Amino acid sequence: MSSPDLTDLERQAVLDVVETRHLSMGPKIKEFEQAIQTFCGSKFAIGVNSGTSGLHLCLLAAGIGPGDLVLTTSFSFISSTNVILYCGAIPVYVDVDPRTGNIDPVQLEQAVQDIQAGGEKAKKWLPRKGMENAGSLKAILSVDVFGQPADHDTINRIAKKYNLVHIEDSCEALGSVYKDRPAGTLGDFGVFAFYPNKQITTGEGGMVITNDEKAAIHMASLRNQGRAVGDTWLSHTHLGYNYRLNEMSAALGVAQMSRFNDLRASRSQVAQWYNQRLNNLPGLSLPYITTDTTLMSWFVYVVHFENRAERDRMAQSLTDENIPVRPYFIPIHIQPFIVNQFGYQAEDYPITMSLGERGLAIPFSGVMTEEQVDFVSQKIKHYL
Ligand SMILES: Cc1ncc(COP(=O)(O)O)c(C=O)c1O
Structure with a gap:
């Protein structure tokens, strides 16, 4: 179905890391983050071990928790919904544009209005069951399907008007451009993925980008077992995860970004x-x-x-x-x-x-x- 595009540059980059014996939390992850940051023009980039873990961190940083409603689409890869479930939140779907497969902004706005109005109006959009602990609408998780950015100006207008966080699942869209702005930078958070069928690969891997400094610091901590700035190896301020990207993968990413x-x-x-x-x-x-x-x-x-x-x-x-x-x-x-x-x-x-x-x-x-x-x-x- 697909094949990565790898050359001697990538092979040498991985070998060089193995020679250093510094296989995790070394200089390559920082270099790779810098490369993506520069490429997208975002203030922060946090390398992670998959697009899925990147999306999960975004939801956590956005404060999404049990019972929160997140508007998204069903026409996507499974992870964009799974990460909502990891937080105990509820995925509420909106249908898509028939030409692009991206979220239909007209239906999105109607859904937001109806859900916030509550009662019978809201019911039309909400799941038939699993709503026992449902809370309020908190976020929009949009997907740039097959690499094509969704209608982000409209999504952002809606997000701003109704006070919702906008997470852009750009896992399929590294390098696409929407109205002269790079995919991934179009919401409050953007996420890329680097499985071997993607535009660049690190074997497995992902990257979160954002301009929100506080969220970036928090996500960097959560990816590293909840160690906050100043924590030692065995002290953990937060409940965290091992979502780190290893150095061989990061080196592969640096080489791929250079091409x-x-x-x-x-x-x-x-x-x-x-x-x-x-x-x-x-x-x-x-x-x-x-x-x-x-x-x-x-x-x-x-x-x-x-x-x-x-x-x-x-x-x-x-x-x-x-x-x-x-x-x-x-x-x-x-x-x-x-x-x-x-x-x-x-x-x-x-x-x-x-x-x-x-x-x-x-x-x-x-x-x-x-x-x-x-x-x-x-x-x-x-x-x-
Ligand atoms: C739309 C979308 N979201 C999320 C992901 C998850 O990325 P990963 O497989 O790196 O966890 C993918 C990967 O294929 C994807 O296509």
Whole structure:
């Protein structure tokens, strides 16, 4: 499905760390944080061992706790909801824009108004069960789906008006630009992820960015077993976690960031090759990029078919040809443990369901050759 783009630079960077025998909490994590900070223009960056742990720290720093309501979308990777559950909070979903899969800002504002109004109006948006200890609405967790930033100006206007924290899950969007501002910097907190299918990889890893100094210091403490500034190795001011990023991973991240423009450009080239070859085919829609996305940093290449049967037929045909493909996403609100806990039903979010039933991610990475793209495209045309 994907492949990291690694060179001798990355191999040497990891070897150099191993030679130093300083494998954790050394200089590389600081260097990597500085690289991301400079790249995004944020005041603070906190390296962590996954995008999921980064999102968790943001919610904790934002003071999200048991019973708090967090508005988010079901059309996402599971972690954006899991971190809400880790805090004992309640995920409340809003449907998405059918073209981008990002949160629909009109529905978002309606949901905020109705939930704050309470009573029957609020009920329309809230889960059918799991609401025994429900409190008030505290935050919006937006997702930059497939690398494309959500409509953050509108989300921020809503967040400000109704006094909500805005956490931007930018795990799929490092290097994308929204109205000339970098993804990840568009809410109160932003998070990137570095699994091997991402724009850059550290094997496993993530990074939180923010301009909030107090929150940054708190998150740095929570990632390091709750040791606050001044604590010794065995004293712990807070309940913390081991969410640290090791030095080999950080070194990999530094090397990848030094080549970022090339990495982003290669992915963009592969997307353009697909765009040219798959354009204007009946029964197939290609990724839609809004004019607000002034620069797209591609994460995956997801095409849509007219219905689920067509999508599944294509998926099977390509799989039979040993071309790896993946339905993207299976919505979160229909995952068994979420249904058990909150009683959401498939039809609660029709656009999310439709995208999930019709979407197929095809092989995509910055190291794909034009011949490989050609091969996959020919097969898709043939089966269409
Ligand atoms: C939207 C989104 N959020 C969160 C994550 C979590 O990142 P990680 O796998 O590094 O924990 C991912 C990773 O794929 C993601 O795509």
